Amino acid sequence: ETGVTQSPTHLIKTRGQQVTLRCSSQSGHNTVSWYQQALGQGPQFIFQYYREEENGRGNFPPRFSGLQFPNYSSELNVNALELDDSALYLCASSFLDSYNSPLHFGNGTRLTVT
Amino acid sequence: RKEVEQDPGPFNVPEGATVAFNCTYSNSASQSFFWYRQDCRKEPKLLMSVYSSGNEDGRFTAQLNRASQYISLLIRDSKLSDSATYLCVVNNGDYKLSFGAGTTVTVRA
Numbered sequence: 001e002t003g004v005t006q007s008p009t010h011l012i013k014t015r016g017q018q019v020t021l022r023c024s025s026q027s028g029h030n031t032v033s034w035y036q037q038a039l040g041q042g043p044q045f046i047f048q049y050y051r052e053e054e055n056g057r058g059n060f061p062p063r064f065s066g067l068q069f070p071n072y073s074s075e076l077n078v079n080a081l082e083l084d085d086s087a088l089y090l091c092a093s094s095f096l097d098s099y100n101s102p103l104h105f106g107n108g109t110r111l112t113v114t
Numbered sequence: 115r116k117e118v119e120q121d122p123g124p125f126n127v128p129e130g131a132t133v134a135f136n137c138t139y140s141n142s143a144s145q146s147f148f149w150y151r152q153d154c155r156k157e158p159k160l161l162m163s164v165y166s167s168g169n170e171d172g173r174f175t176a177q178l179n180r181a182s183q184y185i186s187l188l189i190r191d192s193k194l195s196d197s198a199t200y201l202c203v204v205n206n207g208d209y210k211l212s213f214g215a216g217t218t219v220t221v222r223a
Contacts, residue, residue, distance in 0.1 A: 033210070042118070042201055042213030043158065056209035090157055100146040100205060105157040 003027060004106035006091050012112045018079045021109045023091030025072040031055070032074040033103065034066060035090040043090055049074055050096050078111075086113045115140050120202050120214035127192050127221055134188040135217045137202030147178055149187050150201040152216065158201055161187075192221045 003026030013019050025032055031050045035043035045058035049068035063079040072093065078085055088110050092103035120137040127133045139147075147164035162169065164176040164185050175188040185204075189196055202214040 035213075040215065042215045043211075044213070045210035048209045058210065088155075088157075100207065102146075102148045102150075102160045102163060102203070103211060104160065108157045110155070 004091060004093050004104060006089075006106035006109050008109060009107065010110045010112075012114065013081050014114055015081055015083060017081050017113075018077065019081060019111060021076040021078075021089050021091075021111070023074045023076070023093075023106060025074070025093035026104070029093035029095060030072055031094045031096045032068055032072065033092045033094065034074070034076050035092070035105075036060070037088040037090060037108075038084075039087070046076070055096070081113045083113050086111060116214075117141060117212040118202055118204050118214040120217045122215060122217060124218040124220050127219070129192055129194060129221055129223055131192050131221075132188065132190050133192055133219055134186060135200070135219075136184045136186045137214050137217075138182075138184045139202075139204045139212075140183070141204070141206050142180075142183060143206060144183075144204045145207040146205040147176075147185050148203040148205075148211075149174075149176055149185075150203055150213075152199045152201055154199075158213075161200070189219070192219075194221050194223060197221045 005024045033048040034046040037043040047057040048055045052068045067075045149161040150158040151161045152158040168177045173190045177186045199216040
């Protein structure tokens with residue numbers, strides 16, 4: 001088991017709404033990364049958080065934002081939802097200095113925007 | 115050009131067959147490479163890391179060709195349980211992994 005847990009497992013929202021997804025890091029890890037995987041595509045990097053600050057960001061608009069808490073758990077917030085935001089959202093925790101190490105993902109949150 | 119490109123397949127093979135496929139990456143400075151396996155509607159799971167000298171893990175063999183910038187995965191003696199999407203993953207030494215769109219393998223009885 002990866003030790004990374006995400007909630008909720010599934011979520012249905014309406015266009016224009018806001019959503020918050022949650023991730024609990026594996027014990028001892030200080031960094032959290034979020035990825036979006038649309039149907040038929042590979043996961044795309046959204047951003048990474050370290051010490052409660054954004055440490056890197058992919059090509060996603062500002063309506064995608066995040067938080068990391070002192071216990072290293074994290075939230076992904078998406079405002080003004082669009083139909084194209086429908087995807088599997090994946091979270092992974094790691095150590096900051098482990099750039100060359102693989103990531104182990106949580107089981108993901110499947111978001112459907114109608 | 116995409117950072118990581120894969121043949122989407124599908125590769126349909128009988129049990130016991132050998133199947134192999136490649137992926138190409140665009141950044142010659144890429145530092146680490148992985149194959150992930152993803153089952154339908156599940157999260158990707160690490161299958162194996164790919165080392166410069168090539169490496170095996172049971173029936174799975176991964177190769178890296180830095181000169182031509184491609185990575186390969188070979189599955190010997192295919193099992194029904196090998197049916198999945200295989201994601202090629204590259205790290206350029208920064209904070210993110212770059213994923214291919216995946217190669218689908220279906221093993222039939």
